Amino acid sequence: MFRRNKSSADEGRPSGLPEDMVVIVDQSVNPYLVLFHEPNGYRSEQVRALRNRLVAMNPDGEPKTLVVTSAVRDEGKTIAALNLAMAMAELERQQVVLVDADMRRPGCERYLNLNPEPGLADVLLGRTTVEKVLRPAGYRQLMLLGPGTRVSNPAEVLSSSRLDELLHRLKERFHYVVIDTPPVLPSTDAGVLAARVDGTLVVVRLERSLKKQTREAVRTLQEMGGNVLGCFVTELRGQDPESDRRLAYETRFGEDGGA
Numbered sequence: 001m002f003r004r005n006k007s008s009a010d011e012g013r014p015s016g017l018p019e020d021m022v023v024i025v026d027q028s029v030n031p032y033l034v035l036f037h038e039p040n041g042y043r044s045e046q047v048r049a050l051r052n053r054l055v056a057m058n059p060d061g062e063p064k065t066l067v068v069t070s071a072v073r074d075e076g077k078t079i080a081a082l083n084l085a086m087a088m089a090e091l092e093r094q095q096v097v098l099v100d101a102d103m104r105r106p107g108c109e110r111y112l113n114l115n116p117e118p119g120l121a122d123v124l125l126g127r128t129t130v131e132k133v134l135r136p137a138g139y140r141q142l143m144l145l146g147p148g149t150r151v152s153n154p155a156e157v158l159s160s161s162r163l164d165e166l167l168h169r170l171k172e173r174f175h176y177v178v179i180d181t182p183p184v185l186p187s188t189d190a191g192v193l194a195a196r197v198d199g200t201l202v203v204v205r206l207e208r209s210l211k212k213q214t215r216e217a218v219r220t221l222q223e224m225g226g227n228v229l230g231c232f233v234t235e236l237r238g239q240d241p242e243s244d245r246r247l248a249y250e251t252r253f254g255e256d257g258g259a
């Protein structure tokens, strides 16, 4: 049994708890980063299934660049890009880099609990080299190229001729380059990037995305020269093990009469 003597300083605290007993549980890792939170769960398996399909589309194992985008903000692009990059990084001998090319509302560093550092913008502006700003993402061998120093003109920075050179360098070093971007409809950034990479995935958040906007985004990407591979659909309610036990495969302790 734990014992602790109450001190006079504890009196009158709203919780009644002594101050040194207040424990803050770090919940800053986003719950939708399923590869991190529930690596054996159904949702992680779904991300791996998508990864496997992408790998199957690349039978020669050539280095590939991949844009993850969606029509508008808050559709889960960054989370989807992170989950996919993490799933890619689980593959043996595959070097993977996640690039945060959303210089308007960057999210990768925040979701990975990393401090902002020089990154993509600095490379595109010729202030540094990519080798100097690549850093571990904190998951397996996954590397991160963050958005870099905030700039007021992301579209101009992205249209730099250094972009092609950068993508070329990344393909020399990595098997998969996963690029998180701003949404398609409010700016041209995603379209510019989609035109320069091997394939583009469009995130659709079923509870939120509007069909009309997603269609328009796909059309815009294609018109700009993007190779749209398919959609990354999230928030499929009714399609998870909590609502349908047949979808659960892992045996939990205590089930099947086991120990």
Ligand SMILES: Nc1ncnc2c1ncn2[C@@H]1O[C@H](COP(=O)(O)OP(=O)(O)O)[C@@H](O)[C@H]1O
Residues within 6 Å of the ligand: 030, 032, 070, 072, 073, 074, 075, 076, 077, 078, 079, 080, 107, 234, 235
């Ligand atoms: N699969 C999901 N289901 C529900 N909410 C999600 C999902 N993926 C992301 N979110 C939430 O949506 C918000 C926006 O996610 P984010 O990936 O930053 O979007 P975007 O990059 O498209 O702006 C975050 O608060 C995140 O927690």
Ligand SMILES: [Mg+2]
Residues within 6 Å of the ligand: 077, 078, 079, 102, 105, 106, 107, 180, 181
């Ligand atoms: Mg984002």
